[in-house]
Amino acid sequence: MINEILAFNEKFVAEQGYEKFATSKYPDKKIAIVTCMDTRLVELLPAALGFRNGDVKVIKNAGATIVNPFDSTMRSILVAVYELGVNEIMVIGHTGCGVQGMDAKEMLHTMKERGVSEEHITLMKHCGINLEEWLHGFEDTDAAIHETVDLIANHPLMPPEGVSVKGFIMDSYTGALRPLS
Numbered sequence: 001m002i003n004e005i006l007a008f009n010e011k012f013v014a015e016q017g018y019e020k021f022a023t024s025k026y027p028d029k030k031i032a033i034v035t036c037m038d039t040r041l042v043e044l045l046p047a048a049l050g051f052r053n054g055d056v057k058v059i060k061n062a063g064a065t066i067v068n069p070f071d072s073t074m075r076s077i078l079v080a081v082y083e084l085g086v087n088e089i090m091v092i093g094h095t096g097c098g099v100q101g102m103d104a105k106e107m108l109h110t111m112k113e114r115g116v117s118e119e120h121i122t123l124m125k126h127c128g129i130n131l132e133e134w135l136h137g138f139e140d141t142d143a144a145i146h147e148t149v150d151l152i153a154n155h156p157l158m159p160p161e162g163v164s165v166k167g168f169i170m171d172s173y174t175g176a177l178r179p180l181s
Helices: 002-014 017-021 041-049 072-084 104-113 118-126 141-153
Strands: 031-036 056-061 088-094 164-170 177-179
Touching: 002 017, 031 041, 031 072, 041 164, 056 072, 072 088, 072 141, 088 141, 104 118, 141 164
Parallel strands: 031 056, 031 088, 088 164
Antiparallel strands: 164 177
8 A cells, every 4th residue: 555655645746746735834824723634534623624725734643632741733733823823723633533432452462463572561650661651541422622722721831821722523424513511
């Protein structure tokens, strides 16, 4: 599959397909969106919200949640705010998320079945990483998105004023967006 992607890319560049996507690194609408990496949202989310290339910064991860206040998602948000002029942040979860109900013990079992040694798992534990907590999903999407919104809005490195942070749930099929209260 990677070779097919590379062949497509070579043709795309040769035919100058990139020209219609040209923009700057600064988001025109000054919005950052934290959302899930779910494949259903790749084209649906920007289409349903009317965003085009260059409009927004999109930060994706599993579940649209922040598991640590100093993880790469929070770092990306801070870069968006302080370096790229973002003043609004939308945290968008979605229906039928694969992280909802995810079981860390099952994932660890699958890791072992796929060849990850007990030694490496133990090493993570000795490094202070609680794998069951780190790999655990969430039970309630609304609650998980509320928690992430709260973490971003009250993060010690966020400016006390001037940045709006709001949470939403998107229907993975229709693209309908429901604001969280």
